[in-house]
Amino acid sequence: MILGIMENKAPSNLTSDPLILLTGCINPDGMSYTKLQNKETRKSHYLEAINFYLMKTTSKVLFVENSGTDISNEFENGAYKERLEILTFYGNNYDKHLGKGYGEMLILKYAFENSAFISQCDTVCKITGRYKVLNIKQILQHFEGSKCDVMVDLLHQMRYSDSRIFCAKNFFFTNYLFQIEKEINDIKGYYFEHSLKDAVLHAIIDDRSYLPFKYKPRIVGTSGTDNMNYNHSFWNWIRMYKKQKDNFKYFTSSPDNYLKRLGIMMKSYRLYLIGSFSCSRLPDLTAAINMFQLPFLHMALM
Numbered sequence: 001m002i003l004g005i006m007e008n009k010a011p012s013n014l015t016s017d018p019l020i021l022l023t024g025c026i027n028p029d030g031m032s033y034t035k036l037q038n039k040e041t042r043k044s045h046y047l048e049a050i051n052f053y054l055m056k057t058t059s060k061v062l063f064v065e066n067s068g069t070d071i072s073n074e075f076e077n078g079a080y081k082e083r084l085e086i087l088t089f090y091g092n093n094y095d096k097h098l099g100k101g102y103g104e105m106l107i108l109k110y111a112f113e114n115s116a117f118i119s120q121c122d123t124v125c126k127i128t129g130r131y132k133v134l135n136i137k138q139i140l141q142h143f144e145g146s147k148c149d150v151m152v153d154l155l156h157q158m159r160y161s162d163s164r165i166f167c168a169k170n171f172f173f174t175n176y177l178f179q180i181e182k183e184i185n186d187i188k189g190y191y192f193e194h195s196l197k198d199a200v201l202h203a204i205i206d207d208r209s210y211l212p213f214k215y216k217p218r219i220v221g222t223s224g225t226d227n228m229n230y231n232h233s234f235w236n237w238i239r240m241y242k243k244q245k246d247n248f249k250y251f252t253s254s255p256d257n258y259l260k261r262l263g264i265m266m267k268s269y270r271l272y273l274i275g276s277f278s279c280s281r282l283p284d285l286t287a288a289i290n291m292f293q294l295p296f297l298h299m300a301l302m
Helices: 037-057 100-114 134-147 170-175 178-183 192-205 234-252 258-273 286-291 294-298
Strands: 019-024 061-065 084-088 125-129 165-171
Touching: 019 037, 037 061, 037 134, 061 100, 061 294, 084 100, 100 170, 100 178, 100 192, 125 134, 134 165, 165 170, 170 178, 170 192, 178 192, 234 258
Parallel strands: 019 061, 019 125, 061 084
Antiparallel strands: 125 165
């Protein structure tokens, strides 16, 4: 049993396979908090990642780029071109102090407004476009089998999310995530990762089903923020995988006692704050977790 489980069956004309949506910005043009600025390096990362997902999965792949740099000619004669859609637009001309996370949100909105692939699917797996998730097939299979509405890792007692990869039904994007677009502002310390976390919490309050990843994503890539490579070695991943599996077990065990109480807790905490909390964002829930005596969440949401 999953918290607030609701089976949202896709209409018969939609494919049940999750669409892989890769977000991209080949020319960040001085974007704040982005150390990796080299256009050719970034382009090569995107090309490698697109080819990786086309070869390693059977899903359709959508790449959306926001600096007006079209790379579709790189795939004109490719064997997988029927499974690939590439969109590019000029979406980087906003106040750069808002940060790359704001641009990420605009990319996702552009994808939902303009992609033919999205109109043909029911679920989306969003991945930062320069990263290769080596165990992507395992992750997609688990998401499909779980029947949950959104799957993402919430970190630090629900204060943050890992937005490098998350899977969700289409309505999660339009009804929850896109509603928090205006809140993102890197200078003020509210990043895309915060907006994704808050969207998930709002969805849980509305009795939508949520799960963390059971399998730790094994990510190969270079962080655009600090230009550092992720450690994707097997031994490093297996150590994190064991912790991830334990966390998943904590989160999904005794659902009648724990997960149901989580939903009740969040609804009650929202009522507790009515009148004093006008912002669309949710507050730090650590106090609420303590208030409702759910110490297991401190273990399951580290």
